[in-house]
Amino acid sequence: MKTHLDCIPCFLKQTIESARITGADEKLQKKIIDEVCKIIPDFSFEASPPQMAVKIHKIIRELTSNKDPYKKIKQDSQKLALGMYPYLKEQVTKADDALSSAVKIAAIGNVIDLAVNDVATINRKLEDISNHEFAIFDYGQFTNALNNAKTILYLGDNAGEIVLDKLFIETINHNNLYFAVRGAPVINDATIEDAVEDNLDAFCTIISNGTDAPGTLLNQCSEEFMNIYNQADVIIAKGQANFETLNQVDRNIYFLTQIKCSTIAQRYGYCVGDWLMTTMNKLQAYDEVLL
Amino acid sequence: MKTHLDCIPCFLKQTIESARITGADEKLQKKIIDEVCKIIPDFSFEASPPQMAVKIHKIIRELTSNKDPYKKIKQDSQKLALGMYPYLKEQVTKADDALSSAVKIAAIGNVIDLAVNDVATINRKLEDISNHEFAIFDYGQFTNALNNAKTILYLGDNAGEIVLDKLFIETINHNNLYFAVRGAPVINDATIEDAVEDNLDAFCTIISNGTDAPGTLLNQCSEEFMNIYNQADVIIAKGQANFETLNQVDRNIYFLTQIKCSTIAQRYGYCVGDWLMTTMNKLQAYDEVLL
Numbered sequence: 001m002k003t004h005l006d007c008i009p010c011f012l013k014q015t016i017e018s019a020r021i022t023g024a025d026e027k028l029q030k031k032i033i034d035e036v037c038k039i040i041p042d043f044s045f046e047a048s049p050p051q052m053a054v055k056i057h058k059i060i061r062e063l064t065s066n067k068d069p070y071k072k073i074k075q076d077s078q079k080l081a082l083g084m085y086p087y088l089k090e091q092v093t094k095a096d097d098a099l100s101s102a103v104k105i106a107a108i109g110n111v112i113d114l115a116v117n118d119v120a121t122i123n124r125k126l127e128d129i130s131n132h133e134f135a136i137f138d139y140g141q142f143t144n145a146l147n148n149a150k151t152i153l154y155l156g157d158n159a160g161e162i163v164l165d166k167l168f169i170e171t172i173n174h175n176n177l178y179f180a181v182r183g184a185p186v187i188n189d190a191t192i193e194d195a196v197e198d199n200l201d202a203f204c205t206i207i208s209n210g211t212d213a214p215g216t217l218l219n220q221c222s223e224e225f226m227n228i229y230n231q232a233d234v235i236i237a238k239g240q241a242n243f244e245t246l247n248q249v250d251r252n253i254y255f256l257t258q259i260k261c262s263t264i265a266q267r268y269g270y271c272v273g274d275w276l277m278t279t280m281n282k283l284q285a286y287d288e289v290l291l
Numbered sequence: 292m293k294t295h296l297d298c299i300p301c302f303l304k305q306t307i308e309s310a311r312i313t314g315a316d317e318k319l320q321k322k323i324i325d326e327v328c329k330i331i332p333d334f335s336f337e338a339s340p341p342q343m344a345v346k347i348h349k350i351i352r353e354l355t356s357n358k359d360p361y362k363k364i365k366q367d368s369q370k371l372a373l374g375m376y377p378y379l380k381e382q383v384t385k386a387d388d389a390l391s392s393a394v395k396i397a398a399i400g401n402v403i404d405l406a407v408n409d410v411a412t413i414n415r416k417l418e419d420i421s422n423h424e425f426a427i428f429d430y431g432q433f434t435n436a437l438n439n440a441k442t443i444l445y446l447g448d449n450a451g452e453i454v455l456d457k458l459f460i461e462t463i464n465h466n467n468l469y470f471a472v473r474g475a476p477v478i479n480d481a482t483i484e485d486a487v488e489d490n491l492d493a494f495c496t497i498i499s500n501g502t503d504a505p506g507t508l509l510n511q512c513s514e515e516f517m518n519i520y521n522q523a524d525v526i527i528a529k530g531q532a533n534f535e536t537l538n539q540v541d542r543n544i545y546f547l548t549q550i551k552c553s554t555i556a557q558r559y560g561y562c563v564g565d566w567l568m569t570t571m572n573k574l575q576a577y578d579e580v581l582l
Binding site: 005006008009010012013016026029030033034037038040041045 | 331
């Protein structure tokens with residue numbers, strides 16, 4: 001999706017949050033914001049918001065001389081999710097429909113984001129999976145697609161959350177499933193190191209998308225990634241950044257995400273906080289502004 | 292107060308809102324945002340947020356070639372407030388304590404802001420004045436000060452809202468009260484034209500502060516205004532912009548405002564939405580960051 005004018009204040013809000021997470025003092029935080037403000041006039045609104053995030057987080061890493069500012073948050077998120085894994089696996093095992101249960105748990109895994117939510121909130125959400133409702137849940141279409149798939153590509157999102165993706169992937173139980181992570185640290189997105197730590201390779205092939213962008217910017221992804229992207233019958237894209245970077249490509253991608261921004265919510269007639277598991281052809285755009 | 296890092300996203304949010312109110316197309320809205328982003332690196336955080344607002348609204352007026360983009364909103368707000376005036380005057384007349392009732396009505400007048408609230412919200416708030424509670428209401432100290440005052444200066448805020456200030460000023464019933472408005476149109480702030488339309492001059496002397504700044508930037512105010520400011524025994528400052536520009540001056544000003552921003556709320560241990568009628572020496576600052 002294209003960038004909307006309302007994304008600009010949000011970019012700066014995220015910049016401040018990230019600058020604070022790095023431990024930068026206020027003078028350095030101000031310097032980071034100034035540098036981000038300077039590049040906004042040259043940023044094309046034809047680009048998707050994660051393309052701006054790439055630039056913002058490059059500025060933050062450079063000015064703080066910290067290649068992985070979210071390392072501690074990622075480690076804590078991983079630990080938290082791994083601790084929840086046995087309980088959640090039990091829920092899937094005893095569910096009437098294990099796959100449906102695993103999809104929902106993977107979706108809720110999106111709340112394991114210690115940069116945004118505290119531990120109590122995350123625990124409450126994860127323990128309450130039986131009450132979890134999706135605003136749109138194209139489960140029938142999805143299971144049909146899975147049953148006929150020769151190659152599945154699963155695009156991961158954050159560290160920690162990917163433990164719950166593993167549970168979903170275990171339940172899909174497909175012999176040719178690729179799990180893609182970012183090619184380098186950006187925000188709290190999962191990298192190969194995180195996926196290996198969680199033993200995802202026991203159930204799928206872990207690959208890098210070859211970029212340091214949050215989301216999946218196809219024109220920047222590696223050849224290895226694109227080969228698998230092109231041959232996959234089913235693509236599952238997790239999280240809002242993957243939605244923002246892939247919702248206009250000509251593929252029938254299954255987006256599994258929570259709507260976290262009012263611009264996207266307004267565009268498709270949903271609410272901030274709603275959960276979706278659907279393809280783009282099921283979403284009706286109500287608002288043409290700049291998207 | 293000084294500008295806080297968290298004010299920056301808010302500046303841009305307000306820029307977008309104002310750009311839209313002017314009717315600028317999206318291309319022009321983007322141009323306005325770009326110009327605002329360009330001046331942020333040169334903006335001193337020692338300055339108060341309204342000093343940035345002066346620059347933002349100058350950019351908007353220049354790029355839209357519109358000297359008074361909020362004219363229609365101001366006119367509609369005036370009409371709405373004048374329509375409510377007889378009902379509100381009746382409430383003051385029949386109140387056990389007319390002055391206390393009038394203070395509260397003047398405070399709630401702050402919601403008459405058609406750039407932010409719709410008519411239904413405004414009507415609901417104004418009709419519900421009997422339930423209105425202040426988080427801090429230094430009424431005893433205030434009435435003592437009024438009783439001993441030789442000269443009172445009342446700093447107004449928005450068009451429309453000033454109709455309710457008039458009701459308060461009528462109730463104070465002082466023979467030497469000055470009501471100050473902005474020297475030129477900025478946002479929906481009241482100017483001389485609005486105050487005269489509402490007949491405030493029947494109960495006080497209307498003066499201009501001589502600037503186009505939202506709030507009261509003393510170093511930019513006219514000599515005429517400063518003479519009255521210096522001789523006033525009691526100063527009543529309405530609205531958050533007056534608070535932001537005057538909360539560090541060495542005068543015992545009575546601030547009558549709703550807290551509309553989380554940074555100020557956090558700073559003084561109140562909540563966004565709380566109403567205050569107090570002087571600075573009654574407010575305890577909890578958070579030293581950049582303010």
